[in-house]
Amino acid sequence: MWQAYGIMKLVWLAPMARDFLECMNPIPPTTPEELSQHHPADIADALQRLPLQEGLEWLNALPADRAGRALVEMEDDFREEVISELKLEELVRLVRPLEHHETADLIAELGPDAQQQLMQRLPERDARPVRRLLHYAEDSAGGIMSDRFVTLSMMDSVEACQQRLRHNQQFLSEDISYLYVVDEGQILKGIVSFRDLVFAPPGRQVSEIMRKQVAALRVHDDQEEISRQFAHYHYLGLPVLDDQDRVVGVVRSSDILEIAREEATEDMQLMVGLSGEERALTPWKRSLPRRLPWLLVNLLTAFVAAAVVGMYEGVIAQWTALAVFLPIVAGQGGNAGMQTLTVIIRDMALGEISPGDGRRAIGKELILGIANGMAIGVVVGVVSYLWKGSMTLGWVIFAAMLFNQVAAGLAGVLIPFTLKRLRVDPALASSIFLTTVTDVAGFFFFLYFAALALRWAAPV
Amino acid sequence: MWQAYGIMKLVWLAPMARDFLECMNPIPPTTPEELSQHHPADIADALQRLPLQEGLEWLNALPADRAGRALVEMEDDFREEVISELKLEELVRLVRPLEHHETADLIAELGPDAQQQLMQRLPERDARPVRRLLHYAEDSAGGIMSDRFVTLSMMDSVEACQQRLRHNQQFLSEDISYLYVVDEGQILKGIVSFRDLVFAPPGRQVSEIMRKQVAALRVHDDQEEISRQFAHYHYLGLPVLDDQDRVVGVVRSSDILEIAREEATEDMQLMVGLSGEERALTPWKRSLPRRLPWLLVNLLTAFVAAAVVGMYEGVIAQWTALAVFLPIVAGQGGNAGMQTLTVIIRDMALGEISPGDGRRAIGKELILGIANGMAIGVVVGVVSYLWKGSMTLGWVIFAAMLFNQVAAGLAGVLIPFTLKRLRVDPALASSIFLTTVTDVAGFFFFLYFAALALRWAAPV
Numbered sequence: 001m002w003q004a005y006g007i008m009k010l011v012w013l014a015p016m017a018r019d020f021l022e023c024m025n026p027i028p029p030t031t032p033e034e035l036s037q038h039h040p041a042d043i044a045d046a047l048q049r050l051p052l053q054e055g056l057e058w059l060n061a062l063p064a065d066r067a068g069r070a071l072v073e074m075e076d077d078f079r080e081e082v083i084s085e086l087k088l089e090e091l092v093r094l095v096r097p098l099e100h101h102e103t104a105d106l107i108a109e110l111g112p113d114a115q116q117q118l119m120q121r122l123p124e125r126d127a128r129p130v131r132r133l134l135h136y137a138e139d140s141a142g143g144i145m146s147d148r149f150v151t152l153s154m155m156d157s158v159e160a161c162q163q164r165l166r167h168n169q170q171f172l173s174e175d176i177s178y179l180y181v182v183d184e185g186q187i188l189k190g191i192v193s194f195r196d197l198v199f200a201p202p203g204r205q206v207s208e209i210m211r212k213q214v215a216a217l218r219v220h221d222d223q224e225e226i227s228r229q230f231a232h233y234h235y236l237g238l239p240v241l242d243d244q245d246r247v248v249g250v251v252r253s254s255d256i257l258e259i260a261r262e263e264a265t266e267d268m269q270l271m272v273g274l275s276g277e278e279r280a281l282t283p284w285k286r287s288l289p290r291r292l293p294w295l296l297v298n299l300l301t302a303f304v305a306a307a308v309v310g311m312y313e314g315v316i317a318q319w320t321a322l323a324v325f326l327p328i329v330a331g332q333g334g335n336a337g338m339q340t341l342t343v344i345i346r347d348m349a350l351g352e353i354s355p356g357d358g359r360r361a362i363g364k365e366l367i368l369g370i371a372n373g374m375a376i377g378v379v380v381g382v383v384s385y386l387w388k389g390s391m392t393l394g395w396v397i398f399a400a401m402l403f404n405q406v407a408a409g410l411a412g413v414l415i416p417f418t419l420k421r422l423r424v425d426p427a428l429a430s431s432i433f434l435t436t437v438t439d440v441a442g443f444f445f446f447l448y449f450a451a452l453a454l455r456w457a458a459p460v
Numbered sequence: 461m462w463q464a465y466g467i468m469k470l471v472w473l474a475p476m477a478r479d480f481l482e483c484m485n486p487i488p489p490t491t492p493e494e495l496s497q498h499h500p501a502d503i504a505d506a507l508q509r510l511p512l513q514e515g516l517e518w519l520n521a522l523p524a525d526r527a528g529r530a531l532v533e534m535e536d537d538f539r540e541e542v543i544s545e546l547k548l549e550e551l552v553r554l555v556r557p558l559e560h561h562e563t564a565d566l567i568a569e570l571g572p573d574a575q576q577q578l579m580q581r582l583p584e585r586d587a588r589p590v591r592r593l594l595h596y597a598e599d600s601a602g603g604i605m606s607d608r609f610v611t612l613s614m615m616d617s618v619e620a621c622q623q624r625l626r627h628n629q630q631f632l633s634e635d636i637s638y639l640y641v642v643d644e645g646q647i648l649k650g651i652v653s654f655r656d657l658v659f660a661p662p663g664r665q666v667s668e669i670m671r672k673q674v675a676a677l678r679v680h681d682d683q684e685e686i687s688r689q690f691a692h693y694h695y696l697g698l699p700v701l702d703d704q705d706r707v708v709g710v711v712r713s714s715d716i717l718e719i720a721r722e723e724a725t726e727d728m729q730l731m732v733g734l735s736g737e738e739r740a741l742t743p744w745k746r747s748l749p750r751r752l753p754w755l756l757v758n759l760l761t762a763f764v765a766a767a768v769v770g771m772y773e774g775v776i777a778q779w780t781a782l783a784v785f786l787p788i789v790a791g792q793g794g795n796a797g798m799q800t801l802t803v804i805i806r807d808m809a810l811g812e813i814s815p816g817d818g819r820r821a822i823g824k825e826l827i828l829g830i831a832n833g834m835a836i837g838v839v840v841g842v843v844s845y846l847w848k849g850s851m852t853l854g855w856v857i858f859a860a861m862l863f864n865q866v867a868a869g870l871a872g873v874l875i876p877f878t879l880k881r882l883r884v885d886p887a888l889a890s891s892i893f894l895t896t897v898t899d900v901a902g903f904f905f906f907l908y909f910a911a912l913a914l915r916w917a918a919p920v
Contacts, residue, residue, distance in 0.1 A: 039693055041692050041693055041694075045812075045814070049814065049816070049817075075812075165659075166659055177637050194654065194655065195654065198654075198658050199625075199626055227717075227721070230714070230717050231717045231718040231721050232501050232718075233499055233501055234501075234714045234715070234717070234718070235714060236696075236712070236713075236714050252696070252713075253696075253712075253713045253714045253717055254690070254694045254695060254696050254713045255694070256717060257687075257690050257691045257694070257713055257716060257717055257720055258691040258692075258694070260717055260720055260721050260724075261687070261691050261720050261721070261724045261810055262810070264720075264721045264724040264725045265724045265725065265727070265728075265806045265809055265810060267725070267728065268725075268727065268728050268731075268802050268805070268806050269802055269803065269806060271728075271802075272795070272798040272799050272801075272802045273795065273799065274799050274802065274803070278803050279803065279807055279812065280803055280804055280807040280812075280813060280817055280820075280821045280824075281817060281820060281821070281824075282803075282824075283824070284824045284827045284828050284831070287824070287828055288828060288831055288832070291796070291799050291828065291832065292831075292832055292835055292836075294795075295792065295795060295796055295799075295832060295836060296835075296836070296839070298791070298792065298795050299788070299792065299836060299839060299840065302787070302788045302791050302792060303788070303843065305787055305788075305791070306784050306785060306787065306788050309783060309784045309787065310784045313780050313781070313783070313784060316776070316780050316783045317777075317780045320773050320776050320777045320780075321773070322783075323769060323773070323776045323780075323782075323783040323786065324766050324769045324770045324773060325766060326783070326786070326787070327762070327765060327766065327769065327786065327787060327790060327899060327903070328759070328762045328763070328765075328766050330787060331758075331762050331765070331895065331899065332755065332758065332759065332762060334794075334895075335732070335733065335754075335755060335758050335891075335892060335895070336751070336755055338732040338891065339732050339733065339734055339751050339755075342728050342729055342731075342732045342734065343729065343734070343738050343739065343740055343742075344740055345728070346725045346728055346729060347739055347740040349725055350721055350722070350725060352535075352739065352740070353740060354505070354509065356509070357509075357740055357741060360740075360741060361740045361741070364740075364741075364742075364743070364744045364747070367744045368744050368747055368748060368751065371744070371748055371752075372748070372751065372752055372755060375752055375756075376752075376755060376756070376759060379756070379759060380759065383763065431795075431798065432795060435791065435794075435795070439787060439791065443787070
C-alpha cells in the first residue's frame with residue numbers, strides 16, 4: 001500500500017506531466033572521427049535517432065568496421081530501412097569486416113536479387129560459410145550461432161594443440177574459453193577448457209583430459225528455449241550440432257542476453273494484441289497494421305458483451321442506477337483477471353510451468369477469487385448502498401462482484417493454458433480474450449441478479 | 461490477421477480446455493542417489509513441487525554440495541520457507557560447500573539471531589568475506605557479484621604470473637577468462653585475458669600486455685542497469701569496484717541472464733498492479749496481499765468513472781440503448797491504450813528510451829489514435845445504426861470512439877513518462893491508471909455527445 005501512497009503524488013503533480021515534453025532532444029554526433037570512438041551499439045543508437053538520409057551519410061563517413069558493427073547493432077525496423085537505401089558498393093564495404101553470422105543476418109534482409117549480387121562480391125572463403133548460415137531460421141540456434149570456434153582432434157597430444165593455438169591466435173576470438181574435441185567426421189566427442197589445455201602435461205592426449213559429458217544445442221532449437229536453458233543451467237557457452245552431430249557453431253551467454261531480454265518482454269506485447277515487434281519510435285505506418293487487427297477482433301468480442309447488456313435493456317430502463325455500476329463490476333473483474341493472467345504467462349515465458357501446475361493454479365485462483373471478491377464486493381456493496389440508498393442494489397453488486405472475481409481468476413489460468421494446448425503462443429492476445437470473459441460474465445451476473453431482485457423488490 | 465484465424469479454433473475446441481487439467485502430475489523423485497545425479501537447478505524444481513516437509517526430507521538426504529546448490533537455485537518464496545524450517549545444523553551443512561556470495565544470499569534471508577548463530581559456525585576464512593558481502597543490497601552489483609576472481613600485480617613478470625596460476629589452479633573457478641591487474645592498493649589498473657597471458661613472452665611485464673581501458677561496475681550499481689549494459693555491450697564479464705576503486709568482485713554474463721529474464725518480465729506484473737514477485741505456485745496467502753491493494757486502489761478510480769456515468773443518468777433513462785454501447789467505447793479505448801503503454805514500458809525496460817523520444821512518441825500516437833479511431837468508429841457506428849436503427853446513435857458512437865482512441869494513445873505515453881519523472885517505476889500499476897483515463901474519457905465523450913444529440917433530435 002505504501003506504493004499506492006507514492007502514486008498519490010500524481011494528483012498534485014499532474015501539471016508537470018507537461019514538462020517531460022520539454023526534455024532535451026537527442027544530442028547530434030559532431031564529427032565522424034568523434035562518433036567512431038564510441039561503441040558500435042552507441043553509434044547505432046545515435047544514428048537511428050537521425051532522419052534516415054542523414055543517418056546514411058554518417059554511416060558512410062565512418063570507418064568500415066565501425067559502420068558495419070553499428071549496422072548489426074541497429075534495431076530491426078531501422079536496419080531494414082537502412083539496408084534497402086544503401087547502394088550495393090556501400091553495403092559490401094560494411095559487410096566485409098563482419099563475422100559470418102552477422103553478415104548472414106544482414107543479407108537475410110535483402111531481396112533474392114540483391115542477396116545474390118552481394119554474395120558475388122564476397123571472397124569465396126566468406127561466401128561459402130555465409131551461404132550455409134543463411135539456411136537456418138533467424139530465431140533458431142543455427143540463426144544465432146557464431147562459426148568462430150576451435151576444434152581439436154581426439155588423437156592430438158596436448159603439446160601439438162598448444163602449438164597450433166599459439167600459431168593461430170590471430171584467428172581466435174578473444175572470449176574463447178572452451179575448445180571442442182571432435183573425431184575425423186567432425187562429430188563432437190568432448191570439450192576441453194582452455195585453462196585445462198594450458199596446464200595439462202604436454203605429453204597427454206586430448207582425449208585423456210577432455211570432459212565427455214557435454215551439453216549441446218541442435219541447429220533447429222528455438223531461441224526462446226535456448227535462452228531458458230542458458231538461464232536455468234547458467235551456461236557460459238554451448239556448441240551447436242547439426243543433424244549429423246557435427247559441431248557447426250557456438251552460442252555464448254553474451255549473445256543470448258539481448259535475445260533473452262527481448263523474448264521475455266515480447267510477451268507483454270503479444271498479450272495486448274500487438275502482432276510483431278514494436279518500439280516507441282517505430283513509424284506509425286508500420287505500427288497501424290500491427291495494432292488495428294486485434295482491436296477489430298476485440299470489437300467483435302465487445303459486441304458479444306454488449307449483446308448481454310442488450311438482453312437486459314428492459315431491466316436498465318426500469319432501474320438506471322444499474323448503468324452506473326455496470327462498468328465497475330466488469331472493470332474490477334478485468335483487472336483481477338489480468339493479474340492472474342500475467343502471473344501465468346510470465347511463468348510460462350520463463351519456462352517455469354510444469355505439468356500439473358495448471359491444476360494447482362486453478363485451486364489457488366479459486367480461493368483468491370473468493371477472497372478478493374468478498375473484500376471488493378463488501379466495499380462496493382456498502383458504497384453503492386450509501387450512494388443510492390438501496391440495500392437491494394448493494395446485495396446485487398456484492399454477489400455479482402464475488403462471482404465475477406472467481407470467473408476472472410479461472411479465466412486467467414484457463415486462457416493461457418488453452419492457447420498453449422492449441423500450440424498458439426499463450427501470450428497471444430490473451431488479455432483481449434480475458435476482458436471478453438470478464439465483461440460478459442460481469443454484465444451477466446450483475447444484470448441477471450438485478451432482474452431477479454426486481455421480481456422481489458421494487459428498486460428504491 | 462492470420463493469427464486471429466488461428467485463434468478462431470478456440471471457439472470450436474473450447475470443450476477440450478478441460479483436458480489440460482488432466483495432464484500428468486509432477487513425477488516424484490525416486491531415490492536420493494538418483495536425484496543427486498541431476499543438475500541442482502532441476503533438483504530445486506523437483507523439490508519445490510513437493511509438500512514442504514517432504515521436500516525438506518529429500519534435501520537432507522542429498523549430499524551437502526548438491527543440496528546446498530539446489531537451495532540456491534530455488535525460487536525465493538519456497539527457499540524462504542525451507543530456510544525457516546531447516547535446523548541450524550542442517551543449514552550449516554548445506555551452506556559450507558557454497559561460494560561466498562551464495563552463502564550471503566541465503567544468510568540474508570535469516571533473522572538477525574539465526575544469522576549470527578550461523579556465522580559463528582562458519583570457518584573464519586569464509587565468515588569474513590560473507591560478512592562483507594552481506595553489506596550490499598540484494599539487487600546491487602555487490603549483491604550479485606562473485607568474489608572468486610584472480611588479480612595480478614602490475615610489476616610481476618608474465619612468467620611469475622603463469623607460475624602462480626599453475627600452482628593455484630584448484631582455486632580458479634572454471635570459467636575464468638579475464639585476470640585483473642591491480643596496484644599495491646588493489647586499485648584496478650587493467651585487464652589481461654587468460655589467453656594473452658598464456659601466449660605472451662615470459663619475460664614481459666604484466667603492465668605491458670594489459671589492456672588499460674576497462675569497463676567496470678560499482679558495488680552500488682542496480683542490477684536492472686547492469687543487465688541493460690551487459691545486453692547493450694555484449695560483455696562476458698565485468699569487474700566490480702568499491703568506493704575506493706578496489707576490485708572486490710566480478711559479475712559474469714551467465715549470472716546476469718537469469719536476472720535479466722526476471723527483471724524484464726517483472727514489469728508485466730507491475731503494470732497490472734502486482735506488488736512483489738509472484739509465481740503460479742506462490743501460495744494464495746502470499747498472493748492476496750500482493751494483489752488486493754491495487755485492486756482496491758482501482759476501485760477508487762472505478763468510482764470516479766462511475767460518477768461520470770452518474771452525471772448522465774438522466775440521459776440514459778431517456779435513451780437506454782446507450783447503456784449497451786457504453787462498455788464498447790470504454791473497452792476499445794482501454795485496449796488501444798494498453799497497446800501503446802506496453803510498447804513504451806517495454807522500451808523503457810530494455811533501456812531504449814532516450815531524451816526526446818517522448819515527444820516523438822506523442823506525435824506518433826496522435827496519428828495512430830486518429831487512424832484507429834476512424835477505422836473502429838466507422839465499424840461501430842455502422843453496426844449500431846443497423847442494430848438500433850438510429851443514425852444519431854451511430855454518429856455519437858463514431859465521435860466518442862475517435863476522441864477516446866486519441867485519449868488512449870496519449871495516456872499510454874503520458875502515464876509511463878510521468879511515473880518515470882516522479883521516480884516511480886513506470887510500470888507500477890500503469891494499466892490501472894490507463895483504464896481509469898480511458899473509462900472516464902470514454903464515458904464522458906459518449907454521454908456528453910449523446911446529451912448534445914438529445915437536444916437536437918429525439919432518439920430512435
